[in-house]
Amino acid sequence: MASLIKLENVTKHYGDFKALDGINLEIAEGEVVCVIGPSGSGKSTMIRCINLLEQYDKTGSITVDGVLVQKGSNLKTVRAEVGMVFQSFNLFPHLTILKNIMLAPMRTKGIFKADAEIKARELLAKVGISEQADKYPTQLSGGQQQRVAIARALAMEPKALLFDEPTSALDPEMVGEVLDVIKKLAETGVTMVVVTHEMGFARQVADRVIFMDEGNIVEQGTPREIFDNPKEKRTRNFLRAVLNH
Amino acid sequence: MYKPSVIKQFLISALLWMVWSGIAAAQTDGEDPIIVGANIGNVPWEFQDTDGAFIGFEIDLVTEIGARLNQDLEIINVPFNGLFAAVQSGRIDIAISSIGITEKRLQSVSFTQPYYDSDQSLTTVVGSGITNLNDLRGQVVAVDTGSTGDMWATENQEKYGFSEIRRYEGLAPAMLDVVIGRVKGYISDIPALLYYVKDKPNLAVVERIPTGGQYALMLGKSSSLTNDVNEIITDLKQEGFINQLHEKWFGAPADVGTSTVDVVPMPRPSSGLIFNFVETFLNMDVFMQTYPMLIAGLFTTIQLGALAIVAGLVLGLCLALVRLYANRILQIIVKAYIDVFRSIPLLVLLIIIFYALPFVGLSLSPFYAAAVALTLVSGAYTAEIFRAGIEAIPKGQFEASQALGLGYVHMMRDVILPQAIKIVIPPLTNNCINVIKDTALASVVAMPDLLKQATQAQAVAANPTPLIAAAVIYLMFLLPLVLWVSRLETKFKTGDR
Numbered sequence: 001m002a003s004l005i006k007l008e009n010v011t012k013h014y015g016d017f018k019a020l021d022g023i024n025l026e027i028a029e030g031e032v033v034c035v036i037g038p039s040g041s042g043k044s045t046m047i048r049c050i051n052l053l054e055q056y057d058k059t060g061s062i063t064v065d066g067v068l069v070q071k072g073s074n075l076k077t078v079r080a081e082v083g084m085v086f087q088s089f090n091l092f093p094h095l096t097i098l099k100n101i102m103l104a105p106m107r108t109k110g111i112f113k114a115d116a117e118i119k120a121r122e123l124l125a126k127v128g129i130s131e132q133a134d135k136y137p138t139q140l141s142g143g144q145q146q147r148v149a150i151a152r153a154l155a156m157e158p159k160a161l162l163f164d165e166p167t168s169a170l171d172p173e174m175v176g177e178v179l180d181v182i183k184k185l186a187e188t189g190v191t192m193v194v195v196t197h198e199m200g201f202a203r204q205v206a207d208r209v210i211f212m213d214e215g216n217i218v219e220q221g222t223p224r225e226i227f228d229n230p231k232e233k234r235t236r237n238f239l240r241a242v243l244n245h
Numbered sequence: 246m247y248k249p250s251v252i253k254q255f256l257i258s259a260l261l262w263m264v265w266s267g268i269a270a271a272q273t274d275g276e277d278p279i280i281v282g283a284n285i286g287n288v289p290w291e292f293q294d295t296d297g298a299f300i301g302f303e304i305d306l307v308t309e310i311g312a313r314l315n316q317d318l319e320i321i322n323v324p325f326n327g328l329f330a331a332v333q334s335g336r337i338d339i340a341i342s343s344i345g346i347t348e349k350r351l352q353s354v355s356f357t358q359p360y361y362d363s364d365q366s367l368t369t370v371v372g373s374g375i376t377n378l379n380d381l382r383g384q385v386v387a388v389d390t391g392s393t394g395d396m397w398a399t400e401n402q403e404k405y406g407f408s409e410i411r412r413y414e415g416l417a418p419a420m421l422d423v424v425i426g427r428v429k430g431y432i433s434d435i436p437a438l439l440y441y442v443k444d445k446p447n448l449a450v451v452e453r454i455p456t457g458g459q460y461a462l463m464l465g466k467s468s469s470l471t472n473d474v475n476e477i478i479t480d481l482k483q484e485g486f487i488n489q490l491h492e493k494w495f496g497a498p499a500d501v502g503t504s505t506v507d508v509v510p511m512p513r514p515s516s517g518l519i520f521n522f523v524e525t526f527l528n529m530d531v532f533m534q535t536y537p538m539l540i541a542g543l544f545t546t547i548q549l550g551a552l553a554i555v556a557g558l559v560l561g562l563c564l565a566l567v568r569l570y571a572n573r574i575l576q577i578i579v580k581a582y583i584d585v586f587r588s589i590p591l592l593v594l595l596i597i598i599f600y601a602l603p604f605v606g607l608s609l610s611p612f613y614a615a616a617v618a619l620t621l622v623s624g625a626y627t628a629e630i631f632r633a634g635i636e637a638i639p640k641g642q643f644e645a646s647q648a649l650g651l652g653y654v655h656m657m658r659d660v661i662l663p664q665a666i667k668i669v670i671p672p673l674t675n676n677c678i679n680v681i682k683d684t685a686l687a688s689v690v691a692m693p694d695l696l697k698q699a700t701q702a703q704a705v706a707a708n709p710t711p712l713i714a715a716a717v718i719y720l721m722f723l724l725p726l727v728l729w730v731s732r733l734e735t736k737f738k739t740g741d742r
């Protein structure tokens with residue numbers, strides 16, 4: 001399978017602090033990758049470099065579908081192909097749910113309002129909240145808001161979706177409904193990189209699990225390899241800590 | 246914003262208290278001094294020598310009067326059109342400034358016998374092609390707000406076809422504009438102008454306008470001083486003292502038969518009106534006569550305010566965006582701009598734009614000079630308001646927009662600014678209120694805004710009613726805005742958005 005996202009020797013400094021330390025990673029089209037690791041290990045930084053929300057150091061390179069991720073005219077292409085879902089939803093509070101979803105396709109792809117609305121309603125049905133179309137984000141529960149955020153990312157018809165701890169800001173009873181939506185998506189064949197602390201979910205949906213620590217990929221493999229038979233000591237310590245809390 | 250801090254307010258009240266107690270202490274030392282108000286700069290009647298001391302014909306006259314009354318004098322500088330309200334309120338005891346006796350003025354103030362017979366005159370730049378009043382058809386003329394020249398020009402505007410009468414606060418700013426060429430002639434008291442052009446070969450008094458005015462000292466209607474002062478003037482005429490002053494200041498004795506030489510009776514109002522609060526401050530006749538002027542002024546104020554507000558918003562938004570997102574050098578320049586224009590007093594800026602820029606070839610009309618000054622300052626305040634509003638938008642909103650592939654323009658227009666607007670509406674409305682209030686400063690560059698019209702009407706009618714009416718008009722249209730902002734602020738504070 002051809003790789004869609006490719007990181008080569010990606011390093012990221014914040015001042016003198018090295019948040020990423022020479023990451024090499026290829027993600028194939030249709031692959032579902034879950035990224036786990038302790039807090040501060042660089043998980044967010046890594047996926048935020050993929051759509052250039054963070055600028056990585058000049059020594060490395062990232063390509064998406066063969067296009068180099070850098071400032072300039074290519075960036076539009078990259079961002080059109082890579083959607084992102086944030087821990088804190090980041091819906092636009094001044095727009096209705098429907099308009100939240102319609103905005104980007106209308107502005108960046110020149111899609112007509114009527115078409116964008118049809119598409120938006122389809123997506124809302126897909127994430128299970130058709131009735132909320134005309135409400136404002138603050139009127140929805142956290143779980144509903146995150147599902148809108150997913151629909152909003154999908155409206156751009158991206159080839160890949162990046163999730164940065166999509167359930168960490170949710171009350172426990174709402175985690176399930178969001179994970180269910182992501183699981184369903186995984187089955188449709190869209191490429192996904194999911195940073196998560198939900199080990200059960202990772203085991204269930206991931207084609208590959210990546211364990212990160214101190215800006216490095218320490219170990220990677222199938223869920224069975226990582227969860228049932230971790231080779232690295234750091235992986236074992238981490239898993240023991242999260243599974244036994 | 247202009248919002249003074251509690252500390253600042255405290256300091257101001259402390260200062261006021263100190264000044265007040267200083268005055269109170271000085272007053273207990275003996276009899277109160279006689280306060281004389283004079284429009285300093287009105288040559289050769291009252292002006293400053295190179296050391297800053299007040300000198301002039303009328304200064305000499307009141308000084309002598311003070312000596313003969315055996316009382317101290319304190320001379321303070323009051324603009325011409327402020328003298329009327331000042332004697333009526335008792336803030337000053339005597340007003341001097343070559344003030345002509347008129348029937349209207351006699352209704353609300355009293356005058357001593359006159360000591361000078363005057364006419365109006367037209368002064369122009371030599372070689373400008375304007376050699377008499379008939380050359381002024383279609384031209385702009387300058388006068389002093391509310392002066393005899395103002396009244397004459399207003400009555401004769403149609404006859405001579407002046408395109409506009411521009412009203413100044415004294416000789417110096419008016420002559421500056423005559424020299425620049427922004428106005429073509431200055432209509433004012435002939436003695437002052439003859440004295441002024443004496444050493445200026447590029448200026449000439451080209452026509453005497455016979456209005457037959459007579460100058461006298463002006464006092465409050467019920468002043469106990471008036472009779473004493475008038476008797477002293479009689480003595481001074483009989484002793485030849487006043488004619489000596491004439492010779493000292495005009496280089497020749499006065500003509501025989503003029504009021505400088507002869508003792509004449511004190512002028513009296515035709516109907517004996519006495520002071521009365523309603524007649525003075527809420528005079529319906531005066532109001533009915535002057536309200537068309539006030540409405541015209543209000544219209545100018547609104548036009549100026551609206552233009553400056555809109556232009557200031559656009560400028561402020563651009564500055565805020567540059568300040569936040571442009572490269573370092575532009576950011577530093579814009580920050581400097583914002584700091585400078587928030588520090589400079591608007592009045593100073595306005596005077597620079599109006600009176601200094603013509604020397605580099607940029608001559609703006611009063612309206613545009615005021616609009617530019619207001620816009621430059623309002624833009625600086627607005628920029629800071631917008632910046633604060635944009636910075637209050639969570640980072641996640643920017644990131645979500647970028648991740649969706651929205652370009653900079655769409656991100657700002659569709660996501661960031663609509664949210665920022667809500668935050669900035671209360672402070673922006675406050676800024677609008679300040680801009681509208683500040684339009685009143687434009688009266689110093691001869692712009693006929695509401696305040697200017699009111700001061701002119703007040704001087705012409707010699708009655709403060711138009712000022713009261715102007716204050717009420719300002720209130721009527723700013724108070725609702727102020728109330729609306731307070732309501733918005735409480736609403737936003739309680740989180741009900």
Ligand SMILES: Nc1ncnc2c1ncn2[C@@H]1O[C@H](COP(=O)(O)OP(=O)(O)O)[C@@H](O)[C@H]1O
Pocket residue numbers: 014017019037038039040041042043044045046
């Ligand atoms: N904007 C920033 N400035 C400085 N340090 C940062 C910044 N963002 C992240 N870091 C640091 O980089 C490291 C990796 O952060 P992050 O990628 O958020 O970790 P994770 O998502 O794995 O918890 C952390 O030590 C964090 O403190």
Ligand SMILES: [Mg+2]
Pocket residue numbers: 043044045164165
């Ligand atoms: Mg993180």
